[in-house]
Amino acid sequence: MQYVPDVERFLAKMDARPTHYIRVNTLKIEPENLAERLASKGFELRRTFLSEVFAILRAPFSVGATTEYLLGYYYVQDLGSCVPVDAMELDSGSDLVVMDMAAAPGGKTTFISQKMKNAGVVVALEPQEKRLRSLVFNLARCGVTNTCVYLMDGGRANDLKLKFDRVLLDAPCSCEGVIPKDMLRKTSHKPDDIDYCANRQKMLIEAAAELVKPGGLLIYSTCSFAPEENEMIVDWLLGRINNRAGGENKARNARIEPLPHGNSGLTSFGGYTFDDNLKNARRFYPHIDNTLGFFVAKIRIR
Amino acid sequence: MNDNNNGGKETAKSREAAATDLFWKKPNRQQMTILRRAFDKWSVFEFFEQNKMAILIKDLGGKKAVCISSSQVEPIVLSSAPYSAGMVIGELKKKKFSLNLQGAELFARINRDQGKAFQFSHVVVSEDAEKLVLYGRDIFGSSIVRATSGLNENQVVIILNARSEAIGIGRTRFSGDALQRNGVAVTTLIDAGHYLRGENQDLDDVAYKMQLRPPNEQRRSNS
Numbered sequence: 328m329q330y331v332p333d334v335e336r337f338l339a340k341m342d343a344r345p346t347h348y349i350r351v352n353t354l355k356i357e358p359e360n361l362a363e364r365l366a367s368k369g370f371e372l373r374r375t376f377l378s379e380v381f382a383i384l385r386a387p388f389s390v391g392a393t394t395e396y397l398l399g400y401y402y403v404q405d406l407g408s409c410v411p412v413d414a415m416e417l418d419s420g421s422d423l424v425v426m427d428m429a430a431a432p433g434g435k436t437t438f439i440s441q442k443m444k445n446a447g448v449v450v451a452l453e454p455q456e457k458r459l460r461s462l463v464f465n466l467a468r469c470g471v472t473n474t475c476v477y478l479m480d481g482g483r484a485n486d487l488k489l490k491f492d493r494v495l496l497d498a499p500c501s502c503e504g505v506i507p508k509d510m511l512r513k514t515s516h517k518p519d520d521i522d523y524c525a526n527r528q529k530m531l532i533e534a535a536a537e538l539v540k541p542g543g544l545l546i547y548s549t550c551s552f553a554p555e556e557n558e559m560i561v562d563w564l565l566g567r568i569n570n571r572a573g574g575e576n577k578a579r580n581a582r583i584e585p586l587p588h589g590n591s592g593l594t595s596f597g598g599y600t601f602d603d604n605l606k607n608a609r610r611f612y613p614h615i616d617n618t619l620g621f622f623v624a625k626i627r628i629r
Numbered sequence: 630m631n632d633n634n635n636g637g638k639e640t641a642k643s644r645e646a647a648a649t650d651l652f653w654k655k656p657n658r659q660q661m662t663i664l665r666r667a668f669d670k671w672s673v674f675e676f677f678e679q680n681k682m683a684i685l686i687k688d689l690g691g692k693k694a695v696c697i698s699s700s701q702v703e704p705i706v707l708s709s710a711p712y713s714a715g716m717v718i719g720e721l722k723k724k725k726f727s728l729n730l731q732g733a734e735l736f737a738r739i740n741r742d743q744g745k746a747f748q749f750s751h752v753v754v755s756e757d758a759e760k761l762v763l764y765g766r767d768i769f770g771s772s773i774v775r776a777t778s779g780l781n782e783n784q785v786v787i788i789l790n791a792r793s794e795a796i797g798i799g800r801t802r803f804s805g806d807a808l809q810r811n812g813v814a815v816t817t818l819i820d821a822g823h824y825l826r827g828e829n830q831d832l833d834d835v836a837y838k839m840q841l842r843p844p845n846e847q848r849r850s851n852s
Contacts (some may be wrong), residue, residue, distance in 0.1 A: 355738070397763055397821040398794060412670065422701065445680075463713045464824050467731050473699040475711040487709060564681045580809065 330554065330593055340614035347374070347383045348618075349390060349433075350402045350409055352442045353468050364395055376588055377413055379441075380406050382617075399468040404434045407504070407611040407621030411548040412438040414625045415493045415585055421446030427492040427534055428481035430528045431458035433465035435497055437598060440471040449473055450489065454480040482530050484538055495546045496498040496526045496535040498560075504512040504550040504620020507613055520557050527559045534626060536564060536581070545581075547625040550619060552610070557622040561592075561608060562601040568628065580629045585605040588614060589623065637645065653706050653714070654686045656695075660721055667726040671748045676739045692720040695732075732818050733787045733795040734777060739846045741793050751787040752776040752799070752808070752815055762797050763822040770803075770814035781802060786815065796821050 331337050349372075351358040359377060362372050369387035383390060390396065391402055412435050417423060423443060430436045430451035439449050451466075451474050453459045459478055466474055477487070481496065501520050502509075532547055539545050547564075549556050561583065568581040583592075587608040592608025595603050611621040630762040651694060656664060663752045664684060668674040677684075677798030683703035698706070698715025718732030728736065728749065740747045768788065780786065782804040788797035797820035801808060808814045 391825070394759060394763060394794075394796065394821075396789065396798070397825070424701070446701070448703070448705060459712060465717055468824060470716065470731070470735065472697055472716045473702055475702055475705055475708075475712070476713040478712045489705070490768050510660075555753070622738065 330596060336614045341507055345384055346617050348406045349381050350404045351379045351401050352399055352441055352469050353379060354445060361400055365504055375406050379410055379574055380409050382383060392536050399470055402434055402437055403604055405619045405620030408434060409493060411623050412547045414546055417442035423447040423492045425449045426491045426538060427451045428496045429585045430463040433462040437465055437469040437471055440473055445473045447473055447476040451476045452481050452484060454481045482534050484534055490540045491538050492540055492543045493540050494535045497548045500551040500556050502550050503552050521553050525555045530564055532560055532564050539628045541629055543628060545628055547624045549622050552620050554593055558593045558601050558605050564606055565602050582627050584625045584627050652688055652710055653671055655682055664727050671736055672745050672765050673736050673739045695719050707771055720753050730798055737793060737795040744810045750777045750780060750784060750787050759796060762788055762820050765820055766815050767813045768815040770809045770811055773809050776808055794817060
């Protein structure tokens, strides 16, 4: 915990009820119009640093029980969870080919599609069939038309024989950052789970990097605070890519680009020192950013 | 199309090709004619042309789901047989195209944005009835604010709320003015709330409802 600023305030916040957020689905409605409609039903909303995301200050009834939610006008999604998609530079063109390597239940996938205005292609992978159906339902509810969904593990994504302008890997993790929303996670996970997750994350991030076109972006994110699942994984990838010998396939180069929000990534932890570039990664803390715990690294691969 | 060069065994590639041939196709000429006529009748044909949308057919055996997607999605779908692609807007069956709820919601929005009257047969319900529909309840005649003129008994209608948003699909129990009498007038076949209720149900059943018209025998009334 020595890497967490103001630990006592952090621990208090982890036991408190988190702020809830909604992300407006701009494929169907503008944020101002939705805010007006929800205000007429007694909801009080506040803008955030992302134009599509509102904090819910007051809710007279469940935010998932409105007509607007059922019609796909918004998605209940934490602000921190929206940052990886906001980092993907999707406004730049409608011909982008994008991959979401671990897509279900579809919060980030639907956000990607709305950023792309339903143009281009989004390839969404999910290895579990039951979760896949939730993904398909959410895509339909939100009116997404530019997405292909595959029942496939992200580690096998190369089987599709495609390269991507953007790859999002929201990696399976220990989900420590979600504890304020689900207190059972305090005791349902063990320290060994972090080691298991870290091994899987290395496999997935290496597979993700292979899919990125030269000059493209790999966004790596987790909802964990553990450096073993965050900076150590990204640092490992930077070492694999940047330290490879040349040859017929010239060594690629990977750099983490900074983001405008959040707290700097760690450059050291315990006895480990990371690439200084890790300071450009971002950490989100409940007690500082008023979000669930999140980690995001925006990696440009050339 | 099987590759029998490998001792008579199918290769993974040929199985994949066979799966692609079976599940995903571009509409043939007859199917395209049926769809063009329907889109034109409902004043949405221009929308698909202007947005350069592709139409794909997902062959599920006896039924053919009609999916729309961005044009860039089409070649990927046709070469790789994904689990799902684009958005299913209805089905083709016996040379007729029937909208599903996503299709109804999309077409209602297109007409609304263009300031056009909704061409599909519909009923508009009151705000109180809207909430009941979204819980899967049927519609009383007294809750119908207005309806397409000349509706027949047993006709499929889109259920709109006061904002002209499609919140469900129903079937009339009466024809014409008899619809707005007391008692249940429209059976709700599927509504926008089914997804939330469906999370606790058999997902195959919900997936069927998402893509096709639901079976007639599965209904609830609010008597």
